[in-house]
Amino acid sequence: MTEPLLSVRDLVVEFPKRKTRLTALDHVTFDIYPGEILGMVGESGAGKSLTGAAIIGLLEPPGHIAAGEIWLKEQRIDKLPYEQMRRLRGKRIAMIFQDPLTSLNPILTIADQLIETLQTHLPLSDKDARARAIQLLDEVGIPAASKRIDDYPHQFSGGMRQRVVIALALAGEPELIIADEPTTALDVSVQAQIIDVLKRMCHDYGTAVMLVTHDMGVIAEACDRVAVMYAGRIAEIGDVRQIVKDPQHPYTQGLMGSIPSLTERVDRLVQIPGSMPRLDAIPAGCAFNPRCTQQFDRCKQQRPDLIKTKKGQVACWLYDGESS
Amino acid sequence: MSSDLLLEVKNLSCHFDVSKPWLNRLIEREPQRFLTAVDNVSFNINRGETFALVGESGSGKSTIAKLIVDLIHPSSGQILFDGLSLRETQGETFKTLRRRIQMIFQDPFASLNPRWRVGDIIAEPIDAFGLAKGQGEVSKRVETLLDKVGLSGRDQHKYPHEFSGGQRQRIAIARALSAQPDFLVCDEPTSALDVSVQAQILNLMQDLQDEFGLTYLFISHDLSVVKHMANRIGVLYLGSMVENSESDQLFKQPAHPYTRMLLDAIPDHEMSGRRRKQVTGEIPSPIDPPSGCTFHPRCEFANTKCTQERPKIHEINGSFVSCWASAENRISISS
Incomplete structure (x- = not known):
């Protein structure tokens, strides 16, 4: 088995409050292997985006990493000094944000922004950087790239802008891209194009992607493996096909059932009763136990860790005996 | 079945003036420019059914919703509700008509006044239409409504910020129901919500429809949600209705090339092995729409006639x- 590219071990992110601490990420552990696309799903507030922010070192203070380790190959990156982290960002780990409107600078042309990024990370002359920028735009599917490169962001449509953002992320030839809801602000028809570009580019460049989204359609389409998050913890990790077709954790089962089907006609959607707990009121034991239909005594007392089963890893006591 | 007809939209058009100020136009010798948001759209909605409008951003879905509840005025065409038009009635008839049509908006974080208590938000239509007399009775009605949408009566003393997105959308639904409407215009009611919460809201909407015999105009860009909810679906492209069919029929045999394109673009979240086809191009600007059929630049079946005649x-x-292409049998019906 190949070495993981990124390895997150027991990551804890806390937000101090006046008297207490809110634990936003609670012992999150997962790996990303070179060239793979790992999906991160969960409801709003589950900690998906926070995981991405913690990895790339962009946690908003007072949030901070309280425990755990993040390894990028042989380098531990969770405690790097600011200047070293700054160098690493964009070069080895890049980020794609949700809203292409706000992630591009409106008063600089696309050329300015791409060339700046390229020259920050790679030793390129102005001429070479421009040529490379045009090549990148061309690869992400912007028609007439050599002409459009001198346009401003407002002259592009939403889908085209997100392509530019992908080109920007790829400029430093990173090993890992964290894509935080890259298609949420786009139409379904454009979404398909963007996912395709992302998949193709990552394949061509051998870049691993952590794809944060709440859209199961995007997950099913793009990912190799999926991690399901609930209340700051990982509920289940597994192969995408297993998660979609044969989910193990009762939460994942409910989540999959709540999506309206296109192939079958159902009268009522499966609904998970209640809502995700607030961070200051996470129940003891398994965080999902008050909403779970299959809970028993142990769920209320002991918190389940990820258990390796034949299918994948799941944090649920139902599978305790099955660990392999 | 004319008595079943609840809402009739006839040749509805809406243009927005997007010209520069007249002095600039005079100096720069530019003509006036109009954006055609809705272009000659007609459809009918029967009592008790759910009619869905789908399309990409900029196709005019929300404009139609606003036209129906009379938040903006049409450039031409008519909207008849039980044979009456909001634009032509006055006095008591107008007020009754207004009461019967209510709207649920997309973003429950923006549609509820943050300075009002939930009870006051829900009580406002009850007071405005005089549906209950006295504080006690109003408060009792608010409690029943909150109960109906799955919240508790005690919640009426709280403020909107104390609720999650899904709960706020429940409050918005309770507010719409407080006027005792027959017809609800739902503009992307679940787009701002997580899937698991979406399922709760969609189930609630179906329960309420059964209980109160409501008719929905359901606007969404999510085809799987539309398939789940709607009896009939209207597909909009650049302000015009390109296809209007029964839900099952639309998904089984989409007739318009644009509908096919939309269906092909749905992500295969069930991993049934269906190949998702690449969508080509983007929706053109409604200020300067293509000639003939507005879809022709993206259509694989287009010929010269399509580029010239509507x-x-x-x-x-x-x-x-x-x-x-479909009228001349240039495309096969079953895909």
Whole structure:
């Protein structure tokens, strides 16, 4: 088995409050292997985006990493000094944000922004950087790239802008891209194009992607493996096909059932009763136990860790005996 | 079945003036420019059914919703609700008509006044239409409504910020129901919500429809949600209705090339092995729409006629389609 590219071990992110601490990420552990696309799903507030922010070192203070380790190959990156982290960002780990409107600078042309990024990370002359920028735009599917490169962001449509953002992320030839809801602000028809570009580019460049989204359609389409998050913890990790077709954790089962089907006609959607707990009121034991239909005594007392089963890893006591 | 007809939209058009100020136009010798948001759209909604409008951003879905509740005024065309138009009635009839049509907006974080208590938000339509007398009775009604949407009566003393997105949308639904409407315009009611919460809201909407015999105009860009909710679906492209069919028919045999394109673009979240086809191009600007059929630059079946003449609406298998290729049998029905 190949070495993981990124390895997150027991990551804890806390937000101090006046008297207490809110634990936003609670012992999150997962790996990303070179060239793979790992999906991160969960409801709003589950900690998906926070995981991405913690990895790339962009946690908003007072949030901070309280425990755990993040390894990028042989380098531990969770405690790097600011200047070293700054160098690493964009070069080895890049980020794609949700809203292409706000992630591009409106008063600089696309050329300015791409060339700046390229020259920050790679030793390129102005001429070479421009040529490379045009090549990148061309690869992400912007028609007439050599002409459009001198346009401003407002002259592009939403889908085209997100392509530019992908080109920007790829400029430093990173090993890992964290894509935080890259298609949420786009139409379904454009979404398909963007996912395709992302998949193709990552394949061509051998870049691993952590794809944060709440859209199961995007997950099913793009990912190799999926991690399901609930209340700051990982509920289940597994192969995408297993998660979609044969989910193990009762939460994942409910989540999959709540999506309206296109192939079958159902009268009522499966609904998970209640809502995700607030961070200051996470129940003891398994965080999902008050909403779970299959809970028993142990769920209320002991918190389940990820258990390796034949299918994948799941944090649920139902599978305790099955660990392999 | 004319008595079943609740809402009738006839040749509805809406243009927005997007010209520069007149002095600039005079100096720069530019003509006035108009954006055609809705272009000659007609459809009917029967009592008790759910009619869905789908389309990409900029196709005019929300404009139609606002036209129906009379938040903006049409440039031409008519909207008849039980044979009456909001634009032509006055006095008591107008007030009753207003009461019967209510709206649920997309973003429950923006549609509820943050300075009002939930009870006051829900009580406002009750007071405005005089549906209950006295504080006690109003408060009792608010409690029943909160109960109906799955919240508790005690919640009426709280403020909107104390609730999650899904709960706020429940409050918005309770507010719409407080006027005792027959017809609800729901503009992307679940787009701002997580899937698991979406399922709760969609189930609630179906329960309320059964209980109060409501009719919905359901606007969404999510085709799987639309398939789950709607009896009939209207597909909009650049302000015009390109196809209007029964839900099952639309998904089984989409007649318009644009509908096919939309269906092909749905992500295969069930991993049934269906290949998702690449969508080509993007929706053009409504200020300067293409000639003839507005879809022709993206259509694989387009010929010279499509680029010159606007297609007329014709009927196939109960679907109303506006497409030359389909009218001339240039495309096969089953895909």
